[in-house]
Amino acid sequence: MSISGDEMDPGDGQEEKIFVTVRVRPLNAKEIAKNDVSDWECVSNNTIIYKNVKALTERSMYPNAYTFDRVYGCDSTTRQVYEEGVKRIALSALNGFNSSVFAYGQTSSGKTYTMTGITQYAISDIFDHINQQDDREFVLKFSAIEIYNECVRDLLSADATPLRLLDDPEKGTIVDKLTEIHLEDWTHLMELLAVCEAQRKIGETSMNEMSSRSHQIIRLTIESSPSEVSGVGSASILAATVNFVDLAGSERASQTNSVGKRLKEGGHINRSLLTLGTVIRKLSKEPNGHIPYRDSKLTRILQNSLGGNAKTAIVCTLSPAHAHLEQSRNTLLFAVCAKEVRTSAQVNVVMSEKVLVKQLQREMARLEHELKNMSGTTNDSEAIIKEKELQIQKMEQEIKELTQERDLARSRLDELLRAAGVDQNSLQWTDSSSWDGGSASVHLRGSSWDGGSASGHLRGSSWDGHYTSDTSDVAVNVKVKVNAPLPPTASVNTYSFPKNHKLRNPNEDHYVFDNITPREFMNQYFGPDPTQEWDKTSQKARERTNSIDSCKEVEVCIEKDEADDVDDIHDQDQNQNQNEGDFGNSRVDKSPRSALEDVSETKTPSITRSSSCSAVIEGDVLSSSSHVSEKNVVVESKSESDIKKLCRQDSQRTITGVDEKEMQDTDGDIFISSPSSNTHEKVMVKATPETIESGDELEGFDSGKEWSLVFEDQRKKIIELWNECNIPLLHRTYFFLLIKGDPSDSVYIEVELRRLAFLKKTLDQVASARALNLERAMLSRKLLKKFTSAERREMFAKWAIDLESRNRRFQLSQLLWTKTDDIEHIRNSAEIVAKLVGLIEPDKTPKELFGLTVATKQESQSLLSTWRNSLSLLRY
């Protein structure tokens, strides 16, 4: 339904006439039976004429043609009457105009018939209109009264006590304590109309079997306000009423043969209708004179509708029968007067308290929402700022740490270079560290590998692979003799560190994880291992010395697969254990050389020599007590011949793909690796022991005495962690072969401690997870073994409900049912299974569900059907 602009806004505050229509009903059966004829004919849309010529001559004092806004003949429908005029008036209440629709006419002329239809059509259209309106919210209130024998009665109340009429300065006459019901929908309306019909006084007269003996006024109050989406505007808050008035019919006592109660009723009806007629006549003739509204309850209540702030439509109903000619003429006279009456309808912005409260609540809610949004935005901004500040703090801390590491590296390198006799003036550190995408490199470019001289380029230095100290390339001529010819284009010992530290060191141990090594883990969580870069830097320094005499220690790192010769190593370890005893206390006196040879005899997969191991060479050899291989082994040598021997032995036993010549001795030469020979091999030259021993004090240790205490403490910790983590004996042996308590070993010790701490934490986690699984497994076994089948099912049902893991439940059900092949047993128990597993795997077949191997296809289908039925019953 749509309401055109004309329909919705016929004029704000302008006077307009009451819209008057006339409707003639068809002759009824009684009238036809009496051979009565219709006196009236609608000759056009708005003109009705009296067509009985005989009567016309006899009663010439009456006009024979009447013109109204609309006239409807006996073949008209109520829909027509409604649509062609009444609708506009009725629906103007949606726009804030009070409105009223009357049916006026003699008894049995069709007032109730017409008004019933009009009321329903109008309210239906109001519902439709409201449903189409998104920008306004509506509240409908329904009330109904009847005026019976000059008493006002609430038709929605069982209490028949007459209601008082009160005069409100703003609203006019109001009915006190009238029931108003919030109208919800169409069904609700029908219910209320039925109540009204049931309550209304209806009686049988000779004119009408169902004669209305009272005036009925159905009132719909429409309150509307802008919806939340359309914003708020107090001016557009509207409240208006629409009255549907079905008057009782005027009657002649002689015609209705009324007596007693009906006669009294007829008297009240006629009196009130007479007053109504008087009011209408006066309004039409002397609108500014006295209008006797107060002479009847009806006119009092309808005062606004008749001559006040309302749009009004009157449908005058006629009985066409000649027998009712006089009443029809009176009705037409009333209609003639009514059409002259003017009303002045104005938009009612007077709102009810309820609407006002609702509007205020909505406005408050909107403001609160806005406030919340504003505070939310503020909170968000604060959170972002806080987060950024934290990031900045974190970055500053990282920069600080990196700077410290860099300075430490520089100082160490300087000391090494100083010790190696390199002219440090030729090297320049710059502070212009540049973030170059996280890669750092140390290049040693050999221009003439076979000639024994190489031009080393030390390009920056980085401890963690994050940055490069981008100094200008410093060319240092380093005389290095190599034993094996290298490809002339080869760059040797070039290390690049990916930005994310994820570079996997082939020398790394593999204790726990497949995808991350402890070193990677430590790099990630504890920062870089400074020893790696230290080693490289030391190597550079060594190369610069160009003096093989000063090189009394060589660090040799050879990687080999962990799996190689583990058993052999184990055997060797056992042999060693017989002689060596516990690490902490009983060291077997043994010459360094023999110690080295012992170690090398174990077919060590890799060998590394530390710069701090001279004490070992000249003193004790550490014992060992385990049997698992390690990749990195640190040994030491006192002389070049020792080194050469060691390397020869190792190369013969463990290194594959290494040129024998590479390890052969040329007295006084330094061993360096050939990267082309084997990517798993690396030989690094390191600083001389003299360099370290000649007063290299590491930071954090002021005196040898203090360090020795710290060292003892750390050593104990390491041993404890070794035991707790089941660290291979070989690793322990090699570790303490190299780490003897020299202050320069503190870095190695710290690395070891960190690694062990990580390992222990991981092992603890794994152990607790295993314990949990074991406990569960034990429970499963107990369940199957200890109890009878019934007990198992019962326990299992309880347990399974408690278990959160659905897969676990399914596995348990399989366990349960694989114990039997008894189809009947399973069928009977399908309900339990459905409870346990049905909600988990609804598409599984019985075979899959029950773990059966003997079920035929038919049996499976039968089980499945049973199971599904159970499932549907048990679905919760």
Ligand SMILES: Nc1ncnc2c1ncn2[C@@H]1O[C@H](COP(=O)(O)OP(=O)(O)OP(=O)(O)O)[C@@H](O)[C@H]1O
């Ligand atoms: N336009 C019409 N078409 C067909 N039947 C009608 C029409 N108008 C009224 N009637 C029938 O005429 C009879 C009287 O109608 P109704 O009860 O509406 O008259 P009324 O004016 O309300 O009478 P009263 O004043 O006594 O209550 C009813 O049976 C009704 O069905």
